[in-house]
Amino acid sequence: MEPFVHETRAARVVFGPGSRRLLPRELEQLGIRRALVLTTPEQAALGEQVAALLGDRSVGVYSKAVMHVPAEVARAAMATVAQLGVDGCIAVGGGSTVGLAKAIALESALPIVALPTTYAGSEMTPLYGITEAAHKKTGRDWRVAPRAVVYDPELTLTLPPGLTMTSGMNAMAHAAEALYAPDGNPVFSLMAEEGIRALATVLPRLRDAPQDLQARGEALYGAWLCGTVLGNLQMGVHHKLCHTLGGSFNLPHAEVHTVMLPYALAYNAALVPHAMARIARALGREAAPAGMRQLGEGLGVPRSLREIGMPEEGLDRAADLVVAGAYPNPRPIERAAIRALLQRAYHGATPG
Numbered sequence: 001m002e003p004f005v006h007e008t009r010a011a012r013v014v015f016g017p018g019s020r021r022l023l024p025r026e027l028e029q030l031g032i033r034r035a036l037v038l039t040t041p042e043q044a045a046l047g048e049q050v051a052a053l054l055g056d057r058s059v060g061v062y063s064k065a066v067m068h069v070p071a072e073v074a075r076a077a078m079a080t081v082a083q084l085g086v087d088g089c090i091a092v093g094g095g096s097t098v099g100l101a102k103a104i105a106l107e108s109a110l111p112i113v114a115l116p117t118t119y120a121g122s123e124m125t126p127l128y129g130i131t132e133a134a135h136k137k138t139g140r141d142w143r144v145a146p147r148a149v150v151y152d153p154e155l156t157l158t159l160p161p162g163l164t165m166t167s168g169m170n171a172m173a174h175a176a177e178a179l180y181a182p183d184g185n186p187v188f189s190l191m192a193e194e195g196i197r198a199l200a201t202v203l204p205r206l207r208d209a210p211q212d213l214q215a216r217g218e219a220l221y222g223a224w225l226c227g228t229v230l231g232n233l234q235m236g237v238h239h240k241l242c243h244t245l246g247g248s249f250n251l252p253h254a255e256v257h258t259v260m261l262p263y264a265l266a267y268n269a270a271l272v273p274h275a276m277a278r279i280a281r282a283l284g285r286e287a288a289p290a291g292m293r294q295l296g297e298g299l300g301v302p303r304s305l306r307e308i309g310m311p312e313e314g315l316d317r318a319a320d321l322v323v324a325g326a327y328p329n330p331r332p333i334e335r336a337a338i339r340a341l342l343q344r345a346y347h348g349a350t351p352g
Helices: 019-030 041-057 071-084 095-108 161-178 186-208 213-232 237-249 253-271 273-283 288-299 312-324 335-347
Strands: 012-015 035-038 058-062 088-093 112-116 127-132 135-140 148-151
Touching: 012 019, 012 213, 019 041, 019 088, 019 112, 019 148, 035 041, 035 071, 035 095, 041 058, 041 088, 058 071, 071 095, 071 127, 088 095, 095 112, 095 127, 095 253, 127 237, 135 237, 148 213, 161 186, 161 213, 161 237, 161 253, 161 288, 186 213, 186 273, 186 288, 237 253, 237 312, 237 335, 253 273, 253 288, 253 335, 273 288, 312 335
Parallel strands: 012 148, 035 058, 035 088, 088 112, 112 148
Antiparallel strands: 127 135
16 A cells, blocks of 8 residues: 555534534534624525524624625625624535635634535635635635534525536535545545545435435535545646636636536546546446546536636636646646647537
8 A cells, every 4th residue: 555644633513404503502612602694695594594593692694705705805704704893703605605704714713613505515624715806816724614514404405406416516526636636545535435426326316306305415425525535635637727717707616617527537537547447436437537427417517618608718818827827636737738628628528
């Protein structure tokens, strides 16, 4: 067996239907007495319900989180935090809301508690991203990782069918890249393969029965595993592509991950056959890139950048941005190859 290093950090996870009702206990353990509930505008009503559960520990709901965490949104949220004397934030939602909470924590070091309503996985990571002047700056800092994560499958029952599928595919992207991460190890590889298997198995069930609470719980279980490996390992070309396309062209986060995953796997496949074999096994398919593509086809998710609003005239700029900074990846990130990959992804061509 190859040498490896395995390091874990303390993270409290509370899992189960109705577990949101345990929030007051979690805040008590963290010493949070003036909590601000964060949501997107679309989830403001859910935020009010969560605030009601907190009683006098809540100072209100801030429902202005948006995709890719624009810097001006983060600054406005910080002003509200200071004005209200907040000593902790509750992020209720998906990656956009957790991302805003992380931007606040990065600036203030306030503790975060997350209640995920999607399968994005951001709640299990020290990764953050803030977009300014059409450029998404990403970083890693354990100060921004939520201190507690409450997974309540009941909160995902209203997740729209299309977003359920793309959010699950987004989660699988984290695990797929974990299997060829340069700092990977056997423990995280087990978690990654199991995360892919769980989601690949349950997403077709949720396509047919979106109100199946047991299936919703299994999807959150897979998302938790995928988010955990995302938070502990270095990601490769797939995440570089998606951060660039999402932040610079304002493409929807889960959808861009969904479209790009088969192409990123095909880009690396020849150099990491063992990782591809594990992904294929988890999917129950013969090959990883084609298998991921076939899964997406069955789920009815977008299959091209054109479908999700990417302008074709932006492909050259995207290729330039992707190769501008270093990123760990099994295959060198070369401009010509990346530009060809983007063209194929724009048209939804076979990944290769």
